[in-house]
Amino acid sequence: MPATLNTVEVSRDNGRYHVAADTHLDAPPSAISKVLLDFDHDRYQQISEIYKESSYLPPDSDGTPLVYTRVEGCLLVFCRSMRRVERLEVVTPGFIRSRALPERSDFKYSMAEWTIVAEGNGTRVIYRMDMEPDFWLPPFVGPWFLKRTLLQGAPDAIDQIEHLAQQVSLEETARSDPP
Numbered sequence: 001m002p003a004t005l006n007t008v009e010v011s012r013d014n015g016r017y018h019v020a021a022d023t024h025l026d027a028p029p030s031a032i033s034k035v036l037l038d039f040d041h042d043r044y045q046q047i048s049e050i051y052k053e054s055s056y057l058p059p060d061s062d063g064t065p066l067v068y069t070r071v072e073g074c075l076l077v078f079c080r081s082m083r084r085v086e087r088l089e090v091v092t093p094g095f096i097r098s099r100a101l102p103e104r105s106d107f108k109y110s111m112a113e114w115t116i117v118a119e120g121n122g123t124r125v126i127y128r129m130d131m132e133p134d135f136w137l138p139p140f141v142g143p144w145f146l147k148r149t150l151l152q153g154a155p156d157a158i159d160q161i162e163h164l165a166q167q168v169s170l171e172e173t174a175r176s177d178p179p
Helices: 029-036 142-176
Strands: 004-013 016-025 051-057 066-075 078-092 095-100 107-119 122-133
Touching: 004 142, 016 142, 029 107, 029 122, 029 142, 078 107, 122 142
Parallel strands: none
Antiparallel strands: 004 016, 016 122, 051 066, 066 078, 078 095, 095 107, 107 122
């Protein structure tokens, strides 16, 4: 079963946007986790063209990994570059959480979670994000624009995650096979 976007939901409540997506990818959970945790060398640009930069930063004072991403999005002729510095937590092998540091981001609040579980011969990935931008978005356009952007970009992004995860899986298999 190839990459499948089962559902995407976008809503807005008191200035905070909520995004939820449920996908199935034809790759093992460990390989998908490795792809989602690979912020080096602007790797996220391979996932989606909206990512212009991604990298690991020096860890936070308590040792928690910090990551940086910069994305660009356009609504008609209005384009915006948005940066986010996040604390990255791998809670369990199948659960990743990131929380934005508002003082270093263009978001008052942002938390994303990925739940990654084996499903048949592939993996189910449930993505949830809550965010409150630190810039104005028209309330009547915001949810529509986010949903449209996700629906247009998500199929290619999940295909890319699947493709990259399959490459990771092949490389791991090649390393574990005796010469």
